[in-house]
Amino acid sequence: MxxxxxxxxxxxxxxxxxxxxxxxxxxxxxxxxxxxxxxxxxxxxxxxxxxxxxxxxxxxxxxxxxxxxxxxxxxxxxxxxxxxxxxxxxxxxxxxxxxxxxxxxxxxxxxxxxxxxxxxxxxxxxxxxxxxxxxxxxxxxxxxxxxxxxxxxxxxxxxxxTTGLFYRTDLFEAAGIDGPPATWEQFEEAAAALTDPAAGTYGFEMFAPESAYYWYPWLYQAGGDLLSEDGEILFTSDEAREAADFYVGLAQYAPPDYLNSNSWDGRVAFAEGQVGMYIAGAWFAGTLTEEFPDIEGKWATAPLPEGEAGCKTTIAxxxxxxxxxxxxxxxxxxxxxxxxxxxxxxxxxxxxxxxxxxxxxxxxxxxxxxxAKPVLQGFIDLMPCGVASTVANPLFPRIETVLNEELGKAIYGDQSAEDALNNTAQQAEAILARG
Missing domain, CATH: 3.40.190.10 (Periplasmic binding protein-like II)
Known part of the structure; x- marks a missing residue:
């Protein structure tokens, strides 16, 4: 689980x-x-x-x-x-x-x-x-x-x-960062300050195989969405493009060795101090406590930084x-x-x-x-901000598969974030037309 x-x-x-x-x-x-x-x-x-x-x-x-x-x-x-x-x-x-x-x-x-x-x-x-x-x-x-x-x-x-931000308090202190970022701008500033490839340390961890899922919070925070109730494609809107550009751009602050990993395997990089910020669901708090007790007191949780649409987070x-x-x-x-x-x-x-x-x-x-679990308070507080990251359209899972692949290519630098959304939209139109 x-x-x-x-x-x-x-x-x-x-x-x-x-x-x-x-x-x-x-x-x-x-x-x-x-x-x-x-x-x-x-x-x-x-x-x-x-x-x-x-x-x-x-x-x-x-x-x-x-x-x-x-x-x-x-x-x-x-x-x-x-x-x-x-x-x-x-x-x-x-x-x-x-x-x-x-x-x-x-x-x-x-x-x-x-x-x-x-x-x-x-x-x-x-x-x-x-x-x-x-x-x-x-x-x-x-x-x-x-x-x-x-x-x-x-x-x-x-x-x-719900999905929240995990951050290494020890790395933040060493980098002179006062606390968790509250805005997108602060998030990128913190990621840049924490990144030193020569020292093997990075600001944020990204996973190309799960690129769509971890893009959704930024999409919702920008005021964007995926599909309308009647099946209209919404993820090529200005808000979606802004969110995709920002999200894909964060790859420059991510450890390249973990880009092809998944969020479960990537937990090790955070635990070992190779990365300062990690976005995950509440499950990660229990995993850190159980599997990595040596870093107790060296990490904390916070809400995701907010975009123009305010508090938004994914829920699974x-x-x-x-x-x-x-x-x-x-x-x-x-x-x-x-x-x-x-x-x-x-x-x-x-x-x-x-x-x-x-x-x-x-x-x-x-x-x-x-x-029973004090660490859950922050994730409970995020519940009103939770957006179910799915669409009540049986065709959307096929579209999501394409979106995941295209955003993954953008994270690797093989194409732009805009191309990823446009390529997905083109294939999505065909999927929706076939029914």
Whole structure:
């Protein structure tokens, strides 16, 4: 779960490509099996098995939760189907195409609309209306945006993170920088002051394979966006060009040896003092504490520097979806509902060794979370600034794949930032035209 940014970018691309190639998928959602009647869903009267596809099934806490669920629901057996996070989207979409989908899948939340648009996921409206546990109004709006397709929720958010700035306080002090940058101008000034290639130190870390994801905060801060609701391309606007020029220009302050890395592997450069600033989700705080205790007290967090549009940051997360091929929708829902209890979401996020945020406003505003993990306060404060870095358009994942490649080329200096956006737009027009 700590590789969220990298897997989110990779998974959304794979999902789109594979689903598009699957002959077994229709263009429109099917009539999905949904709950019926009124009141809470009842337990099955006969033994059934619910398959649960995820990359968290082998975690001890999940095993404990399954045991507790089995005590409550003796007629339902949870069968874990574990897969590495980096391979999950490809494996799942291949299984969907082969009519061998699991009952419930734990997915990158940004993939939910794609599954829904192709009839692979169940519209949960009826189940949510009948639930005494799931309160859609309690979900953080950005998390809920991820799992909504055509005004209906096709997934239940499980948690995630906002993106903030990590900086080495010791390197800042040595460079004579008073504190974290609050504006773009201050950010570039700090990056320049921290960069000394002869000494092997740099101001900021960039990752070409994840170039699109880490460009989004700058895009939103500049007042730009990706696609309109009706599919119009927006990422070639003046605001988007400004954001891309600034973002790509930061590569001169980045260690070249890590440009081809991902944010997970690149954490080492920050930990070893090779780079002074690092943008990442809340997961990185837990990783630093757990893996690099020797630098405790030498780093801190801050909000991202603000652009003309003010406070904006990306948000990423995971969700539960019920697959359309399930033969046991009610039993599948009971498992999803159990995992969505506030106390369960707390156990799976901030009560673990990691530093993920729960998707519920009630938990984020409570005292328990910051008492357990004080470092999360800054990321909680960023929630109102969070923008779900996805578009409710099933074609966008394919466009995002191109955007990632083109911005990556610009980071390497093979083309300008403007060319990257124009090249992406040209290919995006073709993708949208094909439908």
């Amino acid at each position: 700590s590789r969220r940014a990298a897997t989110a970018v990779a998974a959304i691309s794979i999902t789109s490509v594979v689903l598009a190639a699957c002959g077994g998928e229709s263009d429109e959602p099917d009539a999905a099996p949904q709950g019926a009647g009124e009141g809470p869903v009842e337990a099955p009267s006969e033994p059934v098995t619910v398959s649960f596809f995820s990359w968290i099934g082998n975690q001890p806490e999940m095993q404990l939760l399954a045991d507790e669920f089995h005590e409550e629901q003796p007629n339902i057996t949870i069968e874990f189907e574990n897969v590495p996070a980096e391979q999950a989207a490809q494996v799942l979409t291949t299984r969907i195409a082969g009519n061998n989908a699991p009952d419930v899948a734990y997915v990158n939340a940004s993939d939910t609309a794609d599954y829904a648009s192709r009839g692979a996921a169940v519209d949960l409206a009826n189940y949510i209306e009948r639930s005494e546990v799931v309160n859609p109004d309690d979900y953080v709006e950005a998390f809920k945006t991820f799992v909504t397709y055509e005004d209906a929720m096709y997934g239940l958010p499980m948690g995630g993170e 997360g995971d969700s539960l979806v019920m697959m359309d091929q399930t033969d046991n929708p009610d039993a599948a829902w009971l498992w999803m509902e159990f995992l969505s209890r506030p106390e369960t979401l707390a156990r799976l996020t901030y009560e673990t060794e990691g530093t993920l945020l729960p998707p519920l406003t009630s938990l984020l505003e409570g005292e328990e979370i910051t008492q």
